[in-house]
Amino acid sequence: MTELPLIARARTHSASIAFRSGTTTHTYQDILDRSEVLAPALLGEADDLNETRVALLLPGGFEYVAAQWAIWRAGGIKLPICLSATEPEWEYALTDSGVSIVMADAAMASKIAPLCQRLGVRLMDIDAITSAPTKTLPVITPDRRAMILYTSGTTSKPKGVVTTHANIQAQIESLVQAWEWAASDRIPLFLPMHHIHGIINVTSCALWSGAMIEPFTRFDLNAILERVRADAYTLFMAVPTIYVKLIQALESVSESDRVGIVAGFKRMRLMVSGSAALPASVHEQWTALTGQKLLERYGMTEIGMAISNLYHGERRPGAVGAPLPGVEVRLKTENGPIITAEDEPGEIQVRGPGVFAAYWNRPEATAETFDGDWFRTGDMAVLERGYYRIMGRLSVDIIKSGGYKLSALEIEAALLDHPLIAECAVIGLPDETWGEAVTVVIVLKNGTLELPELRDWCKGRLSVYKIPQRLKIMSELPRNAMGKVTKPAVKALF
CATH class of the missing domain: 3.40.50.980 (Rossmann fold)
Structure with missing residues (x-):
């Protein structure tokens, strides 16, 4: 049979x-x-x-x-x-x-x-x-429909992403080849099992390869760290938030405990981050702490994984790498031309055997999201020295200001390096002069932060924003009796 x-x-x-x-x-x-x-x-x-x-x-x-x-x-x-x-x-x-x-x-x-x-x-x-x-x-047969995963857009109700058995097999084989899965591998599973990260990247790839999975009903930090110390795993896959929690945990334990746990992380052959952008600062902190260089990749429910940093080769902080085996990727401008040069932003479009079949009962939405046989991801990226860097969602994370297409994610990542900033969110607000003004909501760790100081700090780190006349205040800022900005604050930086 x-x-x-x-x-x-x-x-x-x-x-x-x-x-x-x-x-x-x-x-x-x-x-x-x-x-x-x-x-x-x-x-x-x-x-x-x-x-x-x-x-x-x-x-x-x-x-x-x-x-x-x-x-x-x-x-x-x-x-x-x-x-x-x-x-x-x-x-x-x-x-x-x-x-x-x-x-x-x-x-x-x-x-x-x-x-x-x-x-x-x-x-x-x-x-x-x-x-x-x-x-x-x-x-x-492989052409039969196998799975529906619901995914939310920014303007509509969740849509059911339909994949066939052939789509799923292509997604698995691409990752098994790129990340060199083997029957000797061992991996923890604590990711949600209604998302592609847990279903395909961890579970399906492991079982395709004859590897072993250790499941957890939730992310149990202490239990997982003990298993890491015991050399239970050869691979580890998580979202950026989990790596932040792991860093905090390692920094808070005693030196003797840290040595044993760090040794367990060091001996793993591969550690992967995905499902959200990994701040370069977290990437660098993790390497400094454990000696492991996280491998960041890019994918979506509709396409599986499409782009990945190299298993053998550079794992560049802030970049998601190059197309995976069997996957084609191109960048396309809003007005139509295909981008062939580096350093020019465009929408990521993907095609290959892993791309989904259709949205469930939504033929119009399916048609709108394809450009011929290329899936339109809705994400903007730029190719830099052979690696793609994600700039954000076209509809949400890209701010069009003064002729520039600015990445809210990139600005947020830079701001999080400021010693006083605990959390931040960058948005574009309507502006008569610039179209949209880059605006940030900030929660401070402690103390106060003066707006001129923050502007100067940003100008030294975000080269594209070195346009003095674009710096302006968009709204009244919460201030203390001394006139200094207090938390939380909304301010237009550029």
């Missing part, structure tokens, strides 16, 4: 440990066996789910993957939903996608049961399914 490659590959690693949690382990054969119990339960009297949508409400780990494989082996489309979402959020995802079945464990089943009853959706408590009659499972 022809099987999906992910399932067929699992059979070649059948005796290997796929999941370890404390003293409990599950092999690849255990996943196959469990999915062969759950798949017939999904099918019932049917021979094939024929792309019936099945929602998955489970924490990451053995049962999650067994349920995912059961959905796919039965011919269904998997819709992972957020464990902590509100009932209206669950209802939107279930109704928009036309879900027929919800798979959950006992704890989550009790929470979503009233909604399922109201919507007339079948609720399947997998903890109650311990056996099932033997049933011949359907043959699933």
Whole structure:
């Protein structure tokens, strides 16, 4: 019988440990066996789910993957939903996608049961399914739709991103090749399992390769640091916020504890950051602290991962690198021409076998987001010495001021280097002279900050903004009795 490659590959690693949690382990054969119990339960009297949508409400780990494989082996489309979402959020995802079945464990089943009853959706408590009659499972071809992930735009309700089995396989193979995944790898899993980062980058790549996953129900800082100290992992993947928390933790522990934990991080072969921009300062702090150079990459729900710093080669702070294997990337200006030179900003457009099939039931939105066969990401970037640097979302993070296209993300990253600034957000406010004035909301760590001092500090670090006549105050600033700016403050810098 022809099987999906992910399932067929699992059979070649059948005796290997796929999941370890404390003293409990599950092999690849255990996943196959469990999915062969759950798949017939999904099918019932049917021979094939024929792309019936099945929602998955489970924490990451053995049962999650067994349920995912059961959905796919039965011919269904998997819709992972957020464990902590509100009932209206669950209802939107279930109704928009036309879900027929919800798979959950006992704890989550009790929470979503009233909604399922109201919507007339079948609720399947997998903890109650311990056996099932033997049933011949359907043959699933790679062109079948496999998954819907909901993603939010800036101006519309969440859209369901539909990927086929072939799309998912292409995304996995690209990362396995680029990051040299191997059966000897070991990785923690604490990322949400309704996003592509946890589903593809960690779980699917590990299981494709015969590697071992150690799942956590949440990011348990102390437990993970202890496992790092024990050399439990060869790879580590997280979002920038987690690296910030790790830095704070390492700086606060005793010297003897820090030495052991840092040694564990140093011995890992790869550490990756993604899902949000990694400030260069955090990149540099992490290297100084652990000796590890984080590998930053760029991707989206619609395309999987598209761009990555090199595994063997430069990992440049502030840049996301070069196109991954099998992925084509180009920059295009707003008025149409393709950008062929470096140092000229444009919209990132991507094509390749990993690019999604369509938005669920939104043909107009699907058509609008493609330029021929190139997916329009809506992100602006610039190519610098062979590496792409993300400037931000065209609709939100790019400020058009005085003929310049300025990156709010870049300005924020620079401001966070100021010793008095704890948090900041940069926006563009309407301005008759400049079109938009670069404006920042700042929360200070302590003390006060004078606006002229901040302006001077910025001019020395953000070369494009060295235009004195553009510096102006846009609004009345909160000040103390001495006339100094206090927190929080809104001020136009440029």
